[in-house]
Amino acid sequence: MNTHRGILIICELAGNSVHRVSFELLNKAMELKERLHEPVDCLLLGPSGKDLNELNLRGADTVYYMQSPVFKNPEEYLFKENITRFIKQHKPGIVLTGATSFGRSLAPRIAAALRTGLTADCTDLKIDEDGNFIQIRPAFSDNILAHINTVTYPKMATVRYKEFEEAQIDSSKKINIVEIEPYVSFFEKSQVIDIFSEESIDISEAEIIVAAGRGIRKKEDLKMIEELAAKLGGTVGASRALVDAGMVKSTRQVGYSGNRVKPKVYVACGISGAPQHLAGMKESEIIVAINSDPSAPIFSVADYGYVGDIYEIVPALIRDLP
Incomplete structure (x- = not known):
């Protein structure tokens, strides 16, 4: 029973x-x-x-x-x-x-x-x-x-x-x-170490996300994504491709197997828009897409789209934004 x-x-x-x-x-x-x-x-x-x-x-x-x-x-x-x-x-x-x-x-x-x-x-x-x-x-x-x-x-x-x-x-x-009262307050055979840092951030709470995708060629190039996010007062996200490549922590991943986000502004930089990624961000209030491929699926959900090289457009945005 x-x-x-x-x-x-x-x-x-x-x-x-x-x-x-x-x-x-x-x-x-x-x-x-x-x-x-x-x-x-x-x-x-x-x-x-x-x-x-x-x-x-x-x-x-x-x-x-x-x-x-x-x-x-x-x-x-x-x-x-x-x-x-x-x-x-x-x-x-x-x-x-x-x-x-x-x-x-x-x-x-x-x-x-x-x-x-x-x-x-x-x-x-x-x-x-x-x-x-x-x-x-x-x-x-x-x-x-x-x-x-x-x-x-x-x-x-x-x-x-x-x-x-x-x-x-x-x-x-x-x-x-x-x-x-807790049933257990410590481990007898193991030690818990406080390793929590900024990377434990829950990006699902962010109101502005600047996300990078496969268009990023190497890890060092993420600096421009971080700069744009900082200028907008937001945080950095990423597609699964960058997580799998070891460029970004999994806590930053947006998509079906990552975090589902609904920010006020979502800027997709070099993200083609695979269904798994769209499932995690398509309900954002405003979506801005930057991609060199005019037929990229990301443009189907974008409110604003820039067709071009992110290595040209992102630095220009950083330079021109107040």
Whole structure:
């Protein structure tokens, strides 16, 4: 007999605040709750002193706050061990995690430890006529939508950031935050080293992105992309080609297998526009494309296009922009 019940959202911090993907997950979880009639709870691991009231005000029945200084930085192994033990004790039926850089690394470790399935990068979730939790995700470069029903418990899914609207705040909601101690605060046989740096940045939050693609010939040439991004007040992104070539960290990758972004301005420099890349940036508010091939697919989604050599156009933009 299945003893798992309820929906658990694994939340994360973005600086000193709750990452906004948690509010998006709450919105979808509240829809599922209407069909399941089961509680929606949140679990957040972090240092003390964080204001988590908004999670209750946006719909969470109970917010579990596991506090410890060791959670100051998101370290997968320590987080995995504590979250796994929490899930084994509380037995939720569904576990949702944001498909952020950290969530994509953490969720598979939890699923493996629990010996359960995980559907990654979902774009929708629903409860079918038989009460099954159906996880929906694109497949074959967004050409089809796969509907997946996991048979093991808990049923786990990561959900793409900025896929759903955030749950609305209801000031009449009851604040119910339960502070709990960590199950594990250190590793006896390993040492966790703080190596977090600027490269842990989540570019999905950026409002302006200047992205480089296969048109960049060597790593040193990325300096002009960085200069243009700095001049626009934005950050640098990249296509998979540059990540595979070792020129850029994977945290900068935009696309189906990287980060999905929705900035106000997206400048694509030397990016042809493969379907996998377009899937990650086509919903940007304004898209500017620079490419020497006038038939490049990137121009099909661009608001503004420059046909020409990025080695001429990008330096000119840097020079002429105020």
